[in-house]
Amino acid sequence: MHATQAVPAPTGLAGTLLTGLSHAATVLAAIGMVGMSLAEGWQVFARYVLNDSPGWTEPLTLLFMTTTALMGAAVAVRREMHFRFIALAQVAPPRVQALLNAFARLVVLAIGAALAIWGWDLMADNWSITMPGTALPEGLNYLPLSLGGALIALFAAERLVVPLPTPDHMVVED
Amino acid sequence: MDIAILFGAFAILLLLGVPVGFSLAAASVAAIVAMGLPPMVLVQQMTSGISSTAMIAIPLFIFAGELMMRGGISERLIGLASALVGHLRGGLGQVNVLASAFFGGVSGSAIADASAIGGTMIPQMVARGFDRDYAVNVTITSALVALMVPPSHNMILYSAAGGGGISIADLFAAGILPAVVMAAALMVTAYLIARKRGYAVEPFPGLAAVVRRFISASPGLLLVVLVFGGVRAGIFTAVESAAIAVVYAVIITVAVYRRLGWKDFKECCAGSAHTTGIILFMIGAASAFGWLMSYLQVPAAAVAALKAMAGTKVMVLLIMNVILLALSTFMDMGPKIIICTPIFLPVAKAFGIDPVQFGVIMMLNGGIGLITPPIGSVLFVGSAIGKVPVGQLMRSIWPFYLAAGVVLMLVSYIPFLSLWLPNAMK
Numbered sequence: 001m002h003a004t005q006a007v008p009a010p011t012g013l014a015g016t017l018l019t020g021l022s023h024a025a026t027v028l029a030a031i032g033m034v035g036m037s038l039a040e041g042w043q044v045f046a047r048y049v050l051n052d053s054p055g056w057t058e059p060l061t062l063l064f065m066t067t068t069a070l071m072g073a074a075v076a077v078r079r080e081m082h083f084r085f086i087a088l089a090q091v092a093p094p095r096v097q098a099l100l101n102a103f104a105r106l107v108v109l110a111i112g113a114a115l116a117i118w119g120w121d122l123m124a125d126n127w128s129i130t131m132p133g134t135a136l137p138e139g140l141n142y143l144p145l146s147l148g149g150a151l152i153a154l155f156a157a158e159r160l161v162v163p164l165p166t167p168d169h170m171v172v173e174d
Numbered sequence: 175m176d177i178a179i180l181f182g183a184f185a186i187l188l189l190l191g192v193p194v195g196f197s198l199a200a201a202s203v204a205a206i207v208a209m210g211l212p213p214m215v216l217v218q219q220m221t222s223g224i225s226s227t228a229m230i231a232i233p234l235f236i237f238a239g240e241l242m243m244r245g246g247i248s249e250r251l252i253g254l255a256s257a258l259v260g261h262l263r264g265g266l267g268q269v270n271v272l273a274s275a276f277f278g279g280v281s282g283s284a285i286a287d288a289s290a291i292g293g294t295m296i297p298q299m300v301a302r303g304f305d306r307d308y309a310v311n312v313t314i315t316s317a318l319v320a321l322m323v324p325p326s327h328n329m330i331l332y333s334a335a336g337g338g339g340i341s342i343a344d345l346f347a348a349g350i351l352p353a354v355v356m357a358a359a360l361m362v363t364a365y366l367i368a369r370k371r372g373y374a375v376e377p378f379p380g381l382a383a384v385v386r387r388f389i390s391a392s393p394g395l396l397l398v399v400l401v402f403g404g405v406r407a408g409i410f411t412a413v414e415s416a417a418i419a420v421v422y423a424v425i426i427t428v429a430v431y432r433r434l435g436w437k438d439f440k441e442c443c444a445g446s447a448h449t450t451g452i453i454l455f456m457i458g459a460a461s462a463f464g465w466l467m468s469y470l471q472v473p474a475a476a477v478a479a480l481k482a483m484a485g486t487k488v489m490v491l492l493i494m495n496v497i498l499l500a501l502s503t504f505m506d507m508g509p510k511i512i513i514c515t516p517i518f519l520p521v522a523k524a525f526g527i528d529p530v531q532f533g534v535i536m537m538l539n540g541g542i543g544l545i546t547p548p549i550g551s552v553l554f555v556g557s558a559i560g561k562v563p564v565g566q567l568m569r570s571i572w573p574f575y576l577a578a579g580v581v582l583m584l585v586s587y588i589p590f591l592s593l594w595l596p597n598a599m600k
Contacts, residue, residue, distance in 0.1 A: 029447035030440070033237055040230060040417035044410065062225045065233060065450075069224050069458070072451020073195070082193035082452055083506050087548040089191045104192045111199045118217040145221055 007079055008162050018158050022078050025071040025151055032068030036061050055133035063141060070148025077108055078155035080164050102160060109156035115149025122146075177470050180205040180463070194506055195452075198459035205466050216462050223461020223512070224454050227413065228334035232327040232457075233450040234416030238397075238423040239286040240446040243277075245427025245434040247394035251276040252294055254384075254391040259361070261378040264368025266299045267308065268361050271316040275357045276395065278320025283327060284507075284544055285449075287320040288313055288552045292559045300560075304373055307570045310560035312364050314552050314567075315574040318541035319357050321507075322349030322534060324402040325419065328507050330412050331457070332533045335464075335515035340529045342412045343405045344596040348530045349537065351595055352585045356538075359577040367573060393426045406599060453508050460509035464516055476517045477524055487525045491586045494518055495539055502543020506551060510540055531585070534592040538582045542575070 007022070043057035076082050089100045119142045127139035184201035188194065199216065206215050223229075242248070255272035262268045274291050278284075292313040299309035321328055324346035333340045400422060401415045410418065427434035434442075467473065484490040498518070501510055515536070522532040544552040547564055557564050585591050 026444050026447065029451060030443035033233060033443050033447045033450065036230065037234060037237060037417060037420040040234065040413060041421050044414045044417050047414075048410075058227060061230055062227070065230055065454070066221065066225050068233060068447050068450050069454035070451065072447040072449070073455035074451070076448055076452050076455075079448075081448065082195060082455070083551055084191055084193040085188050085504055085548050086191060088189055100191045103190055104196075107187060107192045107200050108196050111196050111203070114203065114213070115199075115217060115220070118214050122214055122217055122221075141221060141225060142217065145217060 008164065018078075018154070021151065021154070022075055025075050029068045029071035029075065032064040032071065035064040036068065039064065059131050059133050059136070063136075063144070066141065066144040070144040071151070074112075074148050074151035074155055077112070077152050078158065080159065082108075098163075101163060105156045105160045105163075109153050109160070112149045112152030112154075112156055116146050116153060117149075119143075119146030119149055176205055176209050177472060179208045180466055180470065184463070188504060194509060195456035195459045198456070198463045198509060202459065202462040202466055205470075209469075215465075219462035219465045220458035223464075224458040226334060228330060228338060229454070229457065230413045231325075231330050231416040232453065233446065234413070234420050235325050235327045235330075236283065236286070236449050236453070237442070237446040238416065238419035239283055240442045240449075241420070241423035241427055241434065241439075242394060242397070243286060243289065244438050244442055245423065246431040247391075247427070248273070248277055248291060248294060250387070250391040250431075251394055252291065254387045256376075257379050257384040257387045260376045262361075262365065263375055264364045264373050265376040266295065266302060266304060267312045267364035267368055267373070270295045270299070270309075270312045271319075271357055271360045271364060274313070274316035275319045275323065275353065276391070278317070278323045278326075278353070284317040284320045284541060284552050285555055288317040288555045289559070291317070292556055296556075296560045302374065305371065306560050306562045307567055308367060308371065308373075310556040310562050310567055311571045311574050312360070313560070314545045314556035315571070315578060316357070316360050317552050317556075318538070318545070318578060319353045319360075321537045321541045322353040322356065324349070324398065324405070325412070325415065326537065328511060328537055328540065329533060331508060331511045332515060332536055335512050336519050336529060336533075340533060341596075343408070344530045345533050346402055346405060347596040347599055348534050348592040351591050352534050352538070352581065355584060355591065356578070356581045359581050360574065363573050363577040393430050397422055397426075456506055457508045457512055460512035463509075464512050467513065468516060473517045473520055477521050480521045481524065487527065488587070490521060490525045491527065491535075494521065495535070495582065495586060498536065498539040499542060502540045503546045503550070504548055505543070507540045507544060510543070511536060528589060528593055530596060531589050531592040535582070535586055538578070538585055542578050542582065545571070545578075546575075 039057045039061045047053045089097050092100060123139040123142035123146055127137045129138035131138045180201055183204040184197050187197035187200055202216055206213055252269060252273040255269045255276060259268040259272050270291060274287050277291055278287050296309045296313055300306055326349060329345040329349065330342055333342050333345060397419060401419055404410045405412055405415050480490055480493060484493050498514060501514060519529060519532060523529065544550050547553065553564060557567060
């Protein structure tokens, strides 16, 4: 499921910025993965060894998990790794194929933008409430969705301008 | 009308090539707007779908599987399988099936299984004169076994989609016997094809080699015992067992096998984060879609329709299997489980089918979907590793489909296969 080819990017500042953002999203997703393992690992240790289950591990693990999920999903948009039905695109003439791919990227862009905006609104609405078990604001739970949505929209827009020549999921048909 | 918008938009977007998760999300938005609901519902339902306690086990098991895969466990499991069955007709084909069954117990994921075992076995098989299509077909069909052995994260997803009332420990136990039957069916199929194609036979390496390789592979195999035994005995939850699996995988691959360096670890983190992103995004979008289905009372309508169509348990199982198989061919496992469980589980219960047995049925037909075009993720992984076009694979895969289909029918109509072990362990 990993990228099998170099990911093309626009040239100049935009390209550097998008590549940097993609790396940052991967690092954040990886930190979320490790954080999730550590928090849940501590939960097991505290429960069985210290005989004292901490209340903060579960909300924190969930926050790490949403971060990993949305950052990972955004990078997967840039690499076009999300599963999709390609039969129609494969049999269509090249021009129609390009149109179908552009349409798919537009839908991804729209959903990303919607998640970014509505996620932000929900985060603002819930910011004053405290997350149970922690001193963190409840609204923080929606931050990964909003941030991930924005990245999804950005990377989908990038793919509209600089399409992947052969998406990962189509490599097998070469 | 709203139901037509929800399902119609999903089908059209999917056909036009929009990724599955985004098709689900966009169809949900279309229905939400048509119904006059606040659009925030999408974000709320997606967040609650992703951010649920039961889901924590999924990324952790993916991470543990990735660590084990890169940390040298797959080669040792292949070594053990090779010593046990490598001397049978179609030697490496048999090894492939058995190694998949072993590795399935470590990863619980069909894709990880196909990548880990296929990555090593397919080139070896090709180098020893096996045809590429045979090597890939054996690899991808035997990856189905991983869906049924603990720690299958799709079973955890099924338990959550079923409302959380279905015991994960029972589901883990229920899959073991069908997994054994599936592995046996695939080995027989691999044997028959190997005989027909005249593939070579390897010599038996001797009992000492079997023991040596068993000792070498045992730290990996112990993970299965740890996860399954711990959850079954009620010592820890599925989520806790997943965290233990990650810690155990790090210790084994770093300290015992000494194969996992810092660079590999970073790649494991990034790789499993990307996989988690793809899977959990689909699960989140499917949760919003599933919520809308419940809001529109689709499950109740499905129960009524299926009750009217099929008068008997035999018929309803057949109809459900046909529908689920059809859906599985263009929907990935996660969304299918989230969307279909609330629809079909009440039907299964209404006809006296045990939810645990139904879970195994869901795993099996979902697994067959993973190796069937147009959206067969395991099929694509195998095709990419083996460098064989999907079309060529399809021409020679049918005996394996037949074997998997027979096992699906056995599991559907013989409840003993999936219910004996969980009942015996109570």
